[in-house]
Amino acid sequence: MKKLFTSTLLALILSISVGAQEKIYFDENWEKTTQDKMEFYRETENKGKLTLIKDFYKNGKPQMEGLASNTTPGSEVYEGKVIWYSPEGKIVSTATFSGGKQIGPAQMFDEKGRPVEDLVYKADGTFKGKMYTYKDPELSSLYNSITIYEDSENFKTIAYDDDIKGIRYEITTDNKGKYETKYYGDKGKHIGTSNAGNSDDNVVVEYYYDPMRVSKIEKQKSDGTIKESIIYSKSGKILQEDKKNKKDGYKTTYDETGKKIGNLIYVYDKESSYYKPQDGEDYQFSYDLSGFTAIDVYKDGSLILNKYFDEDGKLSSEKVLKDDMVQEMKYYHPDGRLKGTITYKDDMPYNGTLFEELNEQQYKDGILVLSRSFREDEKLKSEKKMNAKQTGYDSTVYDDKGAIIYTYSQPLESTEGFTAQIVQYAKGKPGNKAVVKDGVLQSGKIKYKTESGLKEMERSGKWILLKVYNPDGKLIQDSKILSDTELQDPYNALSSTLQEDDLLYEF
Numbered sequence: 001m002k003k004l005f006t007s008t009l010l011a012l013i014l015s016i017s018v019g020a021q022e023k024i025y026f027d028e029n030w031e032k033t034t035q036d037k038m039e040f041y042r043e044t045e046n047k048g049k050l051t052l053i054k055d056f057y058k059n060g061k062p063q064m065e066g067l068a069s070n071t072t073p074g075s076e077v078y079e080g081k082v083i084w085y086s087p088e089g090k091i092v093s094t095a096t097f098s099g100g101k102q103i104g105p106a107q108m109f110d111e112k113g114r115p116v117e118d119l120v121y122k123a124d125g126t127f128k129g130k131m132y133t134y135k136d137p138e139l140s141s142l143y144n145s146i147t148i149y150e151d152s153e154n155f156k157t158i159a160y161d162d163d164i165k166g167i168r169y170e171i172t173t174d175n176k177g178k179y180e181t182k183y184y185g186d187k188g189k190h191i192g193t194s195n196a197g198n199s200d201d202n203v204v205v206e207y208y209y210d211p212m213r214v215s216k217i218e219k220q221k222s223d224g225t226i227k228e229s230i231i232y233s234k235s236g237k238i239l240q241e242d243k244k245n246k247k248d249g250y251k252t253t254y255d256e257t258g259k260k261i262g263n264l265i266y267v268y269d270k271e272s273s274y275y276k277p278q279d280g281e282d283y284q285f286s287y288d289l290s291g292f293t294a295i296d297v298y299k300d301g302s303l304i305l306n307k308y309f310d311e312d313g314k315l316s317s318e319k320v321l322k323d324d325m326v327q328e329m330k331y332y333h334p335d336g337r338l339k340g341t342i343t344y345k346d347d348m349p350y351n352g353t354l355f356e357e358l359n360e361q362q363y364k365d366g367i368l369v370l371s372r373s374f375r376e377d378e379k380l381k382s383e384k385k386m387n388a389k390q391t392g393y394d395s396t397v398y399d400d401k402g403a404i405i406y407t408y409s410q411p412l413e414s415t416e417g418f419t420a421q422i423v424q425y426a427k428g429k430p431g432n433k434a435v436v437k438d439g440v441l442q443s444g445k446i447k448y449k450t451e452s453g454l455k456e457m458e459r460s461g462k463w464i465l466l467k468v469y470n471p472d473g474k475l476i477q478d479s480k481i482l483s484d485t486e487l488q489d490p491y492n493a494l495s496s497t498l499q500e501d502d503l504l505y506e507f
Helices: 002-018 502-504
Strands: 020-025 040-047 050-057 061-069 077-085 091-098 099-111 113-122 128-131 143-153 153-158 168-173 179-184 189-193 200-209 213-222 228-232 239-246 248-254 260-269 274-284 292-299 302-309 315-322 326-331 338-345 349-356 359-364 367-375 380-386 392-398 404-411 422-428 429-437 438-452 454-460 463-469 475-482
Touching: 091 228, 168 326, 189 213, 239 274, 326 349, 404 502, 422 438, 438 463, 438 502
Parallel strands: none
Antiparallel strands: 020 040, 040 050, 050 061, 061 077, 077 091, 091 099, 099 113, 113 128, 128 143, 143 153, 153 168, 168 179, 179 189, 189 200, 200 213, 213 228, 228 239, 239 248, 248 260, 260 274, 274 292, 292 302, 302 315, 315 326, 326 338, 338 349, 349 359, 359 367, 367 380, 380 392, 392 404, 404 422, 422 429, 429 438, 438 454, 454 463, 463 475
16 A cells, blocks of 8 residues: 555656746846846746747736747747737737748737738748738728738739728739739729730729728720829719810819819820810819819910919919910918919019918019018018118028027128128027138138037138037037138038028028
8 A cells, every 4th residue: 555655656746747837037028037027938838749838928818829849939949839819818820830830820810809811821931811901090091901812922902891892992913923903883893904014905993981982083095194084072973074085185174063163175296195285274183182282274275374272272372374484473361362462574583472381582673672481380480681772681590489590691692602791699699700601601600500419610710610519419529621621511510511501490
């Protein structure tokens, strides 16, 4: 009896020894660490000739589980099915291995448990199966898709709204790089096909999304030129038809109610193989087809008027032309009030105010008399005025709080580089003074901000003393440069050339 008890105890001890678990701790980068610094830990258990690896998150939830013939961290050789888990305990992915090489079924799932990949790998690394994406407008994913792989190089992608047999497009690609796209409309009706490198005519379709609707259908010739185009509203009504034949063509534009609002006639020019706008209005849609960006008006083959619209579809400016030369520009406030007008002479600004984004320029008899630039918040950033003697310009630069940073005077006649007498201000009071000619400091001292920090230049005899500070104020460069040095790259951090923009840029 005593002998039997001893044998049983020995077998139990051996069993515990063989199946004993070993713990290894890892940091967030899966480098070995100590228990107090770990983010993951591993337990291993012998399973015959293989070892069962179980990885866990810090809180004890499983992270990975699989058999391996080599358990060396970073060099594991897995055998059979391996499963990975999210911190919430859901399966993230599975893979099948043989001798550490991925062979057989592999799956990947999103946070909702839906399959993202469902593939089968071969020994040569190729695979077949399916990949999925899912519609989620909040994440800018506007349609569902499924890609079906016959093998790694031959596959078909189907992009669809809710019904894979409904409105959609299908792209088929082969191992020779050729692809074909088939387009389908409402209720899955086939609209047309586009083939890369095909000598036949092609059809290209664009869509609105969420919900998916046809927005544009183009019929293209084999050379890629468009012979017919139709734009649709989200409700399915025609907004614009553009058709061209061998001799002429037309483009007709409608509003949402179906009322015609514009019509353009084309004339075909054989010599240039170009359909030239002849008479009428050419409405140009925004990229999302929500409105117009411009309307071009033609008469007897000449462009006579451009109308431009802002992002909200409000008229922002009008350009009047004659013989392809600008005659007048009118600018408007969003509420339709006239903002300003400028006339042109010989295609150049002559009298009035020119508005371009955050800048405005006033001209009198072809001469710039006042220029202003503004920040996004409409605060004045800088202004340049012609002096009373009309011999030059006086400029003032302001910071974002409206305080003066620089004032400088320039000659009326343009020079090769920036030429000015500069006064720099600190806390509202004049400080450093400098004279610059053709971008070269002649006398005085100047400081200004650059993209990389602060630059300070001071003239000392034939030398320019250059100091460069990083954004933290630490001196990183202290140089002496001859003032007659050959032309330098003005954008180099160590350049001693000064440009007017250096006083205007903000970093």
